[in-house]
Amino acid sequence: MASTEDKPTNKTEASSWKDSFYNPRTGEVLGRTAGSWALILLFYLVFYCFLAGMFALTMWVMLLTLDENIPRYRDRVPFPGLVVLPNSLDITFSKSDPLNYAPYVESLENFLQKGYNDTEQEKYLDCLEGQYFLQDDALEKKVCRFRRGYLSLCSGLSDINFGYSEGRPCVLLKLNRIIGLKPLGDPYVNCTVKKDNPVQMQYFPRKGRIDKMYFPYYGKKAHVNYVQPLVAVKLLLNKEDYNKELSVECRVEGSNLRNNDERDKFLGRVTFRVKVVE
Known part of the structure; x- marks a missing residue:
């Protein structure tokens, strides 16, 4: 008797469950008629089109305020870092083994x-020394000439091994690019070696x-x-300097460019190690 009484109840529950998706008596799908579904879909279509339009309008207005050549906010890195080449902070090589120092020379x-x-520098201009090359009104900015020959003994022209074969290596130093930077004073690079006896150095261009x-x-x-612009430094090492790890620190001096920020060891300065093995 119990199982017979449960059958009508089960049929009612099954019918109610199916009607929640589609009710054949009212034509409702998921509790809404076709007209109701059309109205709600139309509402959301208009609503999201309005949001997309507002977003596009906001982006367009914001882009009108930006210059594609100059970032709007440049206060995060107001001063440049100093970079050493070859791109290594640990320059170790044997001057008697060309294969050993070849990666530095190739770099x-x-x-x-x-x-x-x-061949490239001939396209550029010979600018006036000691003066900023201001071009605020020019659409296409000109470039001041920096010939490779300015690096003299460290140019790779007279000595294709950049001094590595003689145990007197050259390194190149450059400032990171910062848009609009105009350093005050007369900036130059000065390098020191942390040891008791000073190491003689040559700078190219003159005085770094x-x-x-x-x-x-x-x-x-x-x-x-x-x-x-580059500054080349030739380390004039002697036999007494070989087989020792020398710590070299280079700084930008003579200007308002910062070189003593303890939070950033590369701001206006760089420290690298050199070890020459006979």
Whole structure:
């Protein structure tokens, strides 16, 4: 008897469950008629089209306030870092083994080949030394010439091994690019070796000077062919300096560029190690 009484109840529950998806008596699907579904879909279509339009309008207005060549906010990195080439903070090699120092020589040569050869530099201008090269009104910014020959003994022209074969290696130093930077004073690079007896060095260009004519930089899009000025340092090591790890620190001096921020060891300075094995 109990099982017979349960059958009508089960049929009612099954019918009620099916009607929640589609009710044949009222024509409702998921509790709504076709007209109700059409109205609610139309509402959401208009609502989301309105949101998309508002978003697009907001982005368009914001983009009108931006310059594609110059970032709006540039206060995060107001001063440049100093970079050493070859791209290593630990330069260790044997001067008697060409294969050992070859990666450093190739790194320097490949870097200079990218934009510092005379064939490239002939396209650029001989600018006035000691003066900023201002081009605020020019759409296409010109580039001041920096010949590879300015690096003299560290140019790779007279000595294709950049001094590594004689145990007196050259390193190249450059400032990171910062749009609009105009350093005050007369910036130059000065390097010191942390040891009791000082190590003699040669700087190219003369006195490690970074001329103002290479500033300001106007950005990657506006200043397409811009090449940074370089300072080459030749470490005049002697036999007594070989087989020792020497710590070399280079700083940008003579200007308002910061070089003593303890939170950033590369801001206006760089420290690297050199070890020459006979």
